[in-house]
Amino acid sequence: MPPTATPPSTTTTPPPPSTPAPAPAASKPRPRHPLGLDTLASHARSLFAAGRRSPVTTLVCAIALLALVMYGEDARTIAELSIDDYLYPDADIYNVSGLPPVALPPPTCDLAHGRWVFDNASVPLYREKECTTLTKQVTCLANGRPDHTWQYWRWQPSNCSLPTFDARRFMERMRGKRLMFVGDSLNRNQWESLVCMVQSVLNKGRTKVVKRGSFIVFHAKEYRATLEFYWAPFLVESNSDNPNFHTIVTRIIQPESIEVHAQNWRGVDYLIFNTYIWWLNTADIKVRRPDSRYWSDHDEVPRIEAYERVMKTWATWLNENIDPARTSVFFMTISPHHDSPDKWGNPNGIKCAKETLPVNYTQPLDLNHDMRLYDLVANTAKSMKKVPVTLIDITRMSDYRKDAHTSIYSVRQGYLLTPKQKADPQNFADCIHWCLPGVPDVWNQVLYTRIFTKSPPSPPTPTPTLTLPPQ
Numbered sequence: 001m002p003p004t005a006t007p008p009s010t011t012t013t014p015p016p017p018s019t020p021a022p023a024p025a026a027s028k029p030r031p032r033h034p035l036g037l038d039t040l041a042s043h044a045r046s047l048f049a050a051g052r053r054s055p056v057t058t059l060v061c062a063i064a065l066l067a068l069v070m071y072g073e074d075a076r077t078i079a080e081l082s083i084d085d086y087l088y089p090d091a092d093i094y095n096v097s098g099l100p101p102v103a104l105p106p107p108t109c110d111l112a113h114g115r116w117v118f119d120n121a122s123v124p125l126y127r128e129k130e131c132t133t134l135t136k137q138v139t140c141l142a143n144g145r146p147d148h149t150w151q152y153w154r155w156q157p158s159n160c161s162l163p164t165f166d167a168r169r170f171m172e173r174m175r176g177k178r179l180m181f182v183g184d185s186l187n188r189n190q191w192e193s194l195v196c197m198v199q200s201v202l203n204k205g206r207t208k209v210v211k212r213g214s215f216i217v218f219h220a221k222e223y224r225a226t227l228e229f230y231w232a233p234f235l236v237e238s239n240s241d242n243p244n245f246h247t248i249v250t251r252i253i254q255p256e257s258i259e260v261h262a263q264n265w266r267g268v269d270y271l272i273f274n275t276y277i278w279w280l281n282t283a284d285i286k287v288r289r290p291d292s293r294y295w296s297d298h299d300e301v302p303r304i305e306a307y308e309r310v311m312k313t314w315a316t317w318l319n320e321n322i323d324p325a326r327t328s329v330f331f332m333t334i335s336p337h338h339d340s341p342d343k344w345g346n347p348n349g350i351k352c353a354k355e356t357l358p359v360n361y362t363q364p365l366d367l368n369h370d371m372r373l374y375d376l377v378a379n380t381a382k383s384m385k386k387v388p389v390t391l392i393d394i395t396r397m398s399d400y401r402k403d404a405h406t407s408i409y410s411v412r413q414g415y416l417l418t419p420k421q422k423a424d425p426q427n428f429a430d431c432i433h434w435c436l437p438g439v440p441d442v443w444n445q446v447l448y449t450r451i452f453t454k455s456p457p458s459p460p461t462p463t464p465t466l467t468l469p470p471q
Contacts, residue, residue, distance in 0.1 A: 091203075091222035094172040102169070102452045105160035111446055112393035114157040116358045116400060124151045124437030125165060131196035131436070133209055133218065136411050138192060140435035143409040143416055147356045150404040150435060155397055155442045162445050163452070168201045170448060174225040182265065183274035184233040186335045189433055190272075191216070191229040193440035194447075198227070214243050214264070228268075232261040233278040236310050239295045240278070247413075251278065252286040252295045255309035262317050271322075272392075272447065274332040275310070276373060277432060279303055304372045311380045318387045328454055329388070330447065331381055334374055334395045336367050337432040338402040343367055352405045353425035359400040367399055390450050394443045404438045405431045 105111065128134065128141050141148065155162065179194075181187040195218045199207070206221040214231040231243035237257040240246040265271055279285065285306035286298045318329060341349030343366060344359045359365060374395065381389040408422040410430045421428040434440050 090224065091171075094168050096169060096172055099169070102166070103161075103163045104449060104453055105157065105162070107453070109157060109160035111157045111160075111162065111449065112396050114155060114397065115362060116153040116397075117156045118152055119154040120152040122164075123154050123441070125441055126196045126200065126437055128437060131199060132204075133195050133199070134192055134436055136416065137433060138189065138406060138410070138436040138438075140406055140409040143406075143411075145407075145409040145435070149356055150401075151437050153358060153401075155445070162442075163449055165197060165445050165448050167198045170451075171198055171201060171220065171223050171225065173451065174220070174227075175223045176225060177269040178226045178228060178267070179270040179272070180228040180230055180265065180268045181272045181274075182230045182232055182261075183235070183332075184231075184276075184278055185433065186277060187272065187274045187332065188216070188229045188231075189436070190332070190440045190443055191218075191227065193436055193438075194444045195227055196436060197441060197444055214241070214261070230261070230264060233275065234310060235261065235273065235275050235314050237261065249281075250286065251281060252288050252298050253306065253310070254288045255306055256290075256313050258313050258317050262321065266321060268327060270328050270330070270451065272330045272332060273314075274335075276334050277337070279307060279373065280370065303370070304376070307373050307376055311376055315380055315384060318384070318389070322387045324387045327387075328390070328451065329384075330390045330392050330450065331377055332443065333377065333391060333393045334369050335432075335434075336369065336395065336399050338367070338405060339431050340367065341402075344402055350425045351429045352402050352407050352431035353429045355403040355405075355407075357403050359402055361400060364396055365399045369395065392443065392446055392450065394446065397442065398439055401434075401439050404434055405429075406433045406435050407431065409435070 128139055136143065181191045198220070202220055203222055208219045208221070210217045210219065216229045218227040219225075220227070231241070231246075233240055233246070234251075234253045235258065236253055236255055237260050238251060238253040240248050240251050241261075283303055284300040285303050287301050287306055287309075288295055289297045289299060292298070322329065338344075338352040338355070341347065341351065341355075344361075346355075349355070378391055381391045407429045408417055408425050410417065410433065412421065412428065417428055
């Protein structure tokens with residue numbers, strides 16, 4: 001076990017600043033892409049000209065123009081990915097066989113129990129300003145957070161060590177494959193983290209993020225691989241399934257209806273699920289009545305009963321639709337929210353605001369999690385025989401990290417908090433989501449460990465051309 005470094009005070013000297021970025025070059029004319037928006041615009045002008053000559057043509061032109069507006073980005077993306085196959089070679093095969101094996105912990109080691117060790121040498125694995133895909137929700141430094149110490153903590157399990165994350169080795173494992181996070185915004189938080197963790201080994205000109213419906217897809221073109229996030233906060237169908245407009249006070253679910261989402265999970269090589277935070281608004285959950293035409297036709301059932309029905313539906317779908325020889329399934333446990341500072345000995349605190357260090361405990365914290373839901377997930381995973389489910393237990397390690405949330409250095413409804421809002425952390429501090437770099441990087445390090453603990457898949461068949469995820 002590596003020696004424990006002395007935790008710093010809140011005045012720890014920051015790491016030396018990186019070399020200033022060169023002044024931006026003069027802007028260049030936007031390149032023209034085959035089948036790109038320039039071509040689409042040209043087609044649109046032709047349609048308008050033809051439309052003047054016939055009412056029927058006018059109608060056809062209107063429909064065609066609507067299709068161009070709705071699917072123009074998809075058409076351009078598919079064209080770019082296809083043309084990329086001909087213009088550029090794939091990344092060289094990383095000779096994994098010539099490397100020492102990943103230093104995996106023994107299967108009996110409990111990665112969930114340990115302590116946070118200050119380490120400003122090996123973490124963070126990337127810098128906030130270097131990861132261009134991060135959203136404003138998680139860029140705490142850019143949003144004005146004055147301290148930075150939360151980034152420099154490494155998770156040290158009690159009886160073993162986590163392997164170092166090797167981005168090139170990981171992407172070699174992902175070559176020609178799809179990895180998908182399914183769930184709520186905390187799984188999106190983890191997806192953003194993973195994308196940042198691999199970007200250092202990717203050609204920046206050959207990556208692309210595509211947003212379409214419930215999907216956000218990161219394309220690593222030279223590996224013909226995708227890292228994806230799919231919005232499904234309850235896993236099953238609900239009235240909160242719109243990824244852009246889901247701030248709904250009255251949340252209603254259909255516990256036995258999952259296909260509307262699950263049809264998009266078929267054929268994915270690595271599936272990582274979560275669902276928890278959206279269940280906490282009320283003790284009883286509104287459940288849409290069977291065969292009802294309207295969401296307003298619902299009953300209320302105890303939270304644990306509704307969650308159990310969802311877990312049963314989810315497990316049944318996996319058993320009937322997933323080929324375990326191809327697809328590995330994981331489930332993330334509870335990610336804590338730190339709203340009760342008295343729980344960690346700070347009765348005068350306000351939620352997680354102004355917290356700059358982890359909780360210095362080795363014993364579990366009682367943060368009022370609904371552990372019944374945790375136990376249901378654990379028991380469901382344990383009972384899965386046909387399609388094994390690996391539990392990624394992040395709860396206890398994350399409980400200690402009261403310092404690492406976005407707090408008042410985040411966004412509300414797409415906008416950064418105003419000074420007035422920042423002065424009111426009781427109502428505006430976000431103590432659910434995490435700054436990046438940060439805690440979700442460690443979750444991905446555990447996921448990396450579990451992926452490499454599994455036997456590598458059989459040699460892949462010739463890789464098909466990447467397309468957008470099914471609509």
